[in-house]
Amino acid sequence: MTTIGFLACETTLPGSGARRRGDAYEHDLTIALLEAACAAEGLGLRVIDWEAPLxxxxxxxxxxxxxxxxxxxKPQAFLARLAALEARGIAVHNPPEMVRWNMTKTYLRALAGKGAATIPTLWLEDVTARDAQAAFGRFDCDRLVVKRQVGAGAMGQVLLHRDDPPETDWRFGHAAMVQPYLTSIESEGELSFVFIAGELSHALRKRPAAGDYRIQSLYGGIETRHEPSPDEARAARGVLAALPFATPLYARIDMLRAGSDAESDLLLMEAELIEPYLYPEQGGHVGQNLARALTRSCQLEGSRP
Structure with a gap:
């Protein structure tokens, strides 16, 4: 039997007690769906902490x-582990070279250079209070979002207000991306498009809880299924086509309107190629699609000399 390893971590695995993340139920939902789908395809599924012994x-x-x-x-340790798995003849999805490229959010600059519409961004090695004041003027906005260049799930992200600026000695403390706050996150929410082996599986709308702007479930975000218009699907497919790699096994393209008008352009927020949550509750066939894609990939790998 072909066996698929599902890489988890110490804070998403059941049994981690108080250290378990507040959104670890998403792990449980994913495993429940994948176990059934893999069994139907004749695949074994093994959940493994990526830091476990080889x-x-x-x-x-x-x-x-x-x-x-x-x-x-621990990005370098993660990359080293993926390389070690490949060296043992284990196919890694998505591959280490794709992970390395996608790990630092400067990949957005590369996609913008290939025609993807992205949110205006300042790329800084760190952000000071003076940098923030300059960014307010540059973007002509009253709110800024400051994110880590290597980060996920809005961890460490801050929202700055022009009328309540940080103290003069404030410093973000990480290589950062600085963007104007787009109010469409409140009015429409973020649109996410889940692709399996290059095919659009499903889409969803993610809205923040009242009084917040972060859409992740950790912060009370709410997800609902979304039926994308042809233009919306085309915009997401355009981002996938701009990737400098062969089609990934899975991808989630996160987009946001440039303005509060529902007809305004969709801008790329993230092209999630590493370990995106695929929202099985909004996409009932995603487990089946993923298991079939894994089967095809393993058959292809097995046929190579």
Whole structure:
């Protein structure tokens, strides 16, 4: 039997007690869906902490990065582990070279250079109070979002207000991306498009809880299924086509309107190629689609000399 390893981490695995993340139920939903789908395809599924000893991967044919949601805190160790798995003949999805490229959000500059519409961004090695004041003027906005260049799930992200600026000695403390706050996150929410082997599986709308702007479930965000218009689907497919790689096994393209008008352009927020949550509750067939794509990939790998 072909065995697929699903990479998790110490804070998403059941049994981690008080250290378990507040959104780890998303891991449970994913595993429940994948176990059934993989069984139907004749695949075995093994959930493994990505930091486990390499012996834990004996007999595994391929891995998907799953809920390895602490990778941003130890990126080099994560990349080294993926390389070690490949060296053992284990197919890694998505591959290490794609992960390395996608890990630092400067990849957005590369996609913008290939025609993807992105949110205006300042790329800084750190952000000071003076940098923030300059950014307010540059973007002519009253709110700024400051994000880590290597980060996920809005961890460490801050929202700055022009009329309540940070103290003069404030410093963000990380290589950062600085963007104007777009009010469409409140009026329409973020639109996410889930692709499996290059095909659009489903889309969803993610809205923040009242009084917040972050759409992740950790902060009370609410997700609902979204039926994309042809133009919306075309915009998301255009981002996928701009990737400098072969089609990834899975991808989630996150987009946001440039303005509060529902007809305004969609801008790319993230092209999530590492360990995106695929929202099985909004996409009932995503497990089946993923299991079939894994089967095809393993068959292809097995046919190579």
């Amino acid at each position: 012996a834990a991967f004996d007999g595994v044919d391929a891995v998907m990065l799953g809920t390895a949601w602490n990778y941003q805190d």
